[in-house]
Amino acid sequence: MLEATDLAKSYGPLAAVSGISLTVRGGQIVGLLGPNGAGKTTTVSMLCGLATPDRGSVRVAGKPLSETAQEAKRRVGLVPQEIALYEEMGAEANLRLMGALYGVDEPLLSRRVAAALELVGLSDRARDKPARFSGGMKRRLNIACALVHDPDVLLLDEPTVGVDPQSRNAIFENLETLRDRGKALLYTTHYMEEAERLCDHIVIVDHGRVIASDTRENLLKLGTAPAVPKGPSLESVFLKLTGRDLRDSA
Amino acid sequence: MNAFLALVRTDLRLYLSNRRALLITVAAPILIAAFFGAMMGGAPGKRPARVPLAVVDLDRSALTERIVADMKADESFDVREPALPAAIEQVRAGKIRGAIVLPEGFGERAPRAMFRPGDKPEIEIHVDPSQAVALALVKGLLAQHVMREVSKAAFGQGVDGAKMLDQARKELRESTRIDETDRRDYLALLDQVARLRDRQAASGKAIPGLGGGNGLEMPFTTKEHEVTSGEAPYNGYAHSFAGMGVQFILFSGIDLGVGVLLMRRMGLWKRLRAAPVSRRLLLGSRIASGAAIAFLLMLGIYAAGIAIFHVRIEGSWLGFFLIVAAFAILTSSFGLLIASLGRTPEATRGLAILATLLLVMLGGAWVPTFVFPQWVQSATLFVPTRWAVDGLEAMTWRGLGLAAALPAVAAMLTFSVAFGAIAVACFRWEE
Numbered sequence: 001m002l003e004a005t006d007l008a009k010s011y012g013p014l015a016a017v018s019g020i021s022l023t024v025r026g027g028q029i030v031g032l033l034g035p036n037g038a039g040k041t042t043t044v045s046m047l048c049g050l051a052t053p054d055r056g057s058v059r060v061a062g063k064p065l066s067e068t069a070q071e072a073k074r075r076v077g078l079v080p081q082e083i084a085l086y087e088e089m090g091a092e093a094n095l096r097l098m099g100a101l102y103g104v105d106e107p108l109l110s111r112r113v114a115a116a117l118e119l120v121g122l123s124d125r126a127r128d129k130p131a132r133f134s135g136g137m138k139r140r141l142n143i144a145c146a147l148v149h150d151p152d153v154l155l156l157d158e159p160t161v162g163v164d165p166q167s168r169n170a171i172f173e174n175l176e177t178l179r180d181r182g183k184a185l186l187y188t189t190h191y192m193e194e195a196e197r198l199c200d201h202i203v204i205v206d207h208g209r210v211i212a213s214d215t216r217e218n219l220l221k222l223g224t225a226p227a228v229p230k231g232p233s234l235e236s237v238f239l240k241l242t243g244r245d246l247r248d249s250a
Numbered sequence: 251m252n253a254f255l256a257l258v259r260t261d262l263r264l265y266l267s268n269r270r271a272l273l274i275t276v277a278a279p280i281l282i283a284a285f286f287g288a289m290m291g292g293a294p295g296k297r298p299a300r301v302p303l304a305v306v307d308l309d310r311s312a313l314t315e316r317i318v319a320d321m322k323a324d325e326s327f328d329v330r331e332p333a334l335p336a337a338i339e340q341v342r343a344g345k346i347r348g349a350i351v352l353p354e355g356f357g358e359r360a361p362r363a364m365f366r367p368g369d370k371p372e373i374e375i376h377v378d379p380s381q382a383v384a385l386a387l388v389k390g391l392l393a394q395h396v397m398r399e400v401s402k403a404a405f406g407q408g409v410d411g412a413k414m415l416d417q418a419r420k421e422l423r424e425s426t427r428i429d430e431t432d433r434r435d436y437l438a439l440l441d442q443v444a445r446l447r448d449r450q451a452a453s454g455k456a457i458p459g460l461g462g463g464n465g466l467e468m469p470f471t472t473k474e475h476e477v478t479s480g481e482a483p484y485n486g487y488a489h490s491f492a493g494m495g496v497q498f499i500l501f502s503g504i505d506l507g508v509g510v511l512l513m514r515r516m517g518l519w520k521r522l523r524a525a526p527v528s529r530r531l532l533l534g535s536r537i538a539s540g541a542a543i544a545f546l547l548m549l550g551i552y553a554a555g556i557a558i559f560h561v562r563i564e565g566s567w568l569g570f571f572l573i574v575a576a577f578a579i580l581t582s583s584f585g586l587l588i589a590s591l592g593r594t595p596e597a598t599r600g601l602a603i604l605a606t607l608l609l610v611m612l613g614g615a616w617v618p619t620f621v622f623p624q625w626v627q628s629a630t631l632f633v634p635t636r637w638a639v640d641g642l643e644a645m646t647w648r649g650l651g652l653a654a655a656l657p658a659v660a661a662m663l664t665f666s667v668a669f670g671a672i673a674v675a676c677f678r679w680e681e
Contacts, residue, residue: 048524051680070526078524082517088264100256101525145521 001026001061001184002047002076002153008055008208009042016042018208019056024153024184024201029175031199031216032188035242039208040188041081044157047186048078060153074102077146081157083138084145087131091122091141094130095148102149109148116144119174136167143174153184160194172198192235196220202234206242253527254535261539275547279491279498280554286494286616287487287559300328301387304337304349311357313403318352320395327391341376347384348377350392360396361404361414362421405443415444484647487559492642493615495551496577496635499544500610503581504602506540507588511595529679533586537670540582541575548574563645569655570645576662577638583669590673609635634665 002024009017017039024030034040045051047058049067058065065072085094095113104112117123120140130138143159156175160168175198179185189195195202195216202219204212212219219237266272305321307314322329332340337349351374359371373392377385404414419440422433513519522532552574555561563570592598610616612626613635619627630636641658644650 045680050520050523067523068528073524073526076524078521080517080520082515082520084517084521086260086264086518088267089260093260093263097256097260098521098525101253101522101527103252103526105252 002186003059004047006056007043007046007053009046009051009053015208020205020210022203022213024186026182026184027179028200029179029185029187029198031195031202032186032205033195033202033238034205038206040205041157044155044188048076048155049073074149075152077149077151077154079143079146079156079159081161083142085130085138085141088129090127090129091117092126094141094145098145099148104149112148112150116148119147119177120144121170136163139163139167140171143171154178156185156187158189192238196234204238204241211241254531257535258539262542265543275498275502276550279494279551283487283490283494283555284559286490290486290489300326302328302346303388304330304332304340304346306334306337306349306351308354309352309356313357313399314352317395317399320399321391324391338376341378344378347381348375348388350375350388360400362417364400364404411447415440485561487555488561488647489618489643491552491555491561492639495548496613496615496638497610499548499577499581500584500606502544502547503540503585504588504599504606506536506582506585507592507602508595508599510536510589511592511598515595533674537582537586540585541578544578544581545575548578561646564647564649565645566652566655569652572659573641573645573655576659580634580662580666583666583673586673587669590676609633614639634662637661
């Protein structure tokens with residue numbers, strides 16, 4: 001459903017992404033993991049048309065995606081890392097606006113809004129403003145805003161930052177439901193246990209390149225090597241592949 | 251089109267939903283315009299405030315008492331008579347604009363000084379240095395009232411006048427410093443004045459040129475004509491509402507620009523950009539909503555001006571609406587420019603406020619541009635706010651027609667296009 005080939009992007013002399021390729025099929029959750037500065041956010045920006053690649057291409061259901069490719073963009077939903085909501089506008093109004101931006105008209109819009117609220121468990125708070133929501137509710141509404149136009153591909157950029165375990169679990173269940181409905185999900189996170197639980201396929205990037213791309217099971221097998229002290233876990237595999245040096249002090 | 255309308259509707263809804271901010275946005279310019287308007291003369295028919303002055307009469311002669319009485323009768327001044335130390339203290343405290351001290355012997359020396367150069371009594375004037383214009387006012391007041399009473403004493407009927415003339419003639423005859431020819435001419439002049447006085451006293455008729463026995467009068471009178479629409483007198487609030495309206499509407503443009511920067515920070519801009527809408531639509535919707543908000547705010551401010559402060563659209567209503575609309579578009583493009591050039595909301599807001607205040611000041615929103623030096627007046631033609639203020643004034647108290655509005659509208663739209671072009675060229679699209 002989503003296919004990125006040899007993506008490259010530089011900001012001045014800094015090469016943020018240098019040839020990343022990945023594929024997300026329908027009914028699959030692909031985890032995009034990497035340390036800070038690895039190029040995850042730039043990759044997501046190119047995958048949703050926010051940034052134009054210097055090289056390479058993105059295709060959604062076979063159609064090329066760019067900033068001006070409206071048909072392809074209509075099939076993609078973005079959940080930004082930030083809680084990107086109009087806090088002083090009701091939850092339903094937020095969803096209606098997002099639906100209108102993606103060309104969803106009445107009466108379909110009302111049905112989609114209701115369905116998105118239902119999925120994230122906010123039907124009873126439809127008219128309330130996000131300013132009065134808890135962090136977890138805001139995160140769920142943040143996801144719902146990306147779903148209201150019923151996209152085939154959902155890009156989630158660290159969607160669980162700052163939420164409690166209950167809300168995180170609810171979000172996971174939402175995402176698993178979407179996978180079961182045949183959606184293609186790309187999930188970036190720093191939390192390895194999230195990737196372990198959710199992702200069918202994991203892509204680890206560092207220094208703008210893919211350093212590992214395989215199923216969760218195959219990647220976990222790398223963690224059985226003697227050099228890994230705590231046994232097989234995705235985190236140990238991640239540290240083995242990307243090293244233990246701090247990245248955000250560089 | 252749905253996406254465009256949805257974005258515009260959202261911006262309007264968010265703006266109008268914050269009622270407290272909306273109230274302040276509308277109330278602040280009205281309150282400040284009310285203050286400035288009152289300072290500039292207020293509504294038609296209101297007399298300007300009388301200038302408070304003190305007169306200290308150390309002479310207490312009949313002449314000085316008449317001078318003080320004349321001053322008190324002058325409607326332009328509020329004259330009071332404290333003792334000298336109290337008068338100076340009131341000037342220092344800023345309670346009065348100045349204090350005039352009439353010295354001892356003034357009543358005797360002043361009329362004589364009219365005929366004898368050199369020996370003149372000195373009137374002390376204590377003025378508030380922060381009120382430079384007060385000195386000119388006080389001197390004007392003295393010129394009028396002192397001259398009239400002193401000349402009346404010198405030339406008028408009664409014992410004082412006769413005594414003064416006799417004394418002057420005696421001094422002229424005894425003077426060794428005056429040329430003989432001049433002495434003869436001066437004496438002849440005084441003799442003629444004396445004969446005129448005597449004849450008037452005998453017949454009871456007034457002496458032409460000597461104010462009918464009232465001393466020297468001003469050789470002219472004035473009649474003021476306010477050059478406005480011809481139907482309504484000048485309303486000081488008309489200028490202040492134009493100025494403060496322009497200022498505070500531009501502030502709303504800052505909010506628009508900073509709002510985009512906040513949307514970037516919140517990730518909302520990223521979300522909007524990820525949607526299948528064009529850059530033109532995203533920016534166009536911001537301009538449209540910003541312009542609509544500015545238009546409505548300006549109408550609200552003027553509605554208060556019309557309802558409460560009697561500001562009237564004496565010129566073209568169509569011209570007025572066109573100017574408000576052009577200024578609303580200008581405000582919106584100014585906001586977009588801020589969004590394009592700014593980096594962080596905090597730093598951008600500070601710089602944008604400074605830029606706005608400069609624009610407003612140079613545009614004549616605080617004080618009319620005619621008080622500026624000529625070169626500044628010429629330079630401010632390149633300041634868009636000047637066109638806005640001048641245009642609004644033309645449609646209100648100046649009472650000019652649609653033709654007078656069109657240059658201002660064209661200028662503001664030109665500035666809008668320029669601001670918009672720079673904004674689009676500099677806008678950071680990639681996060």
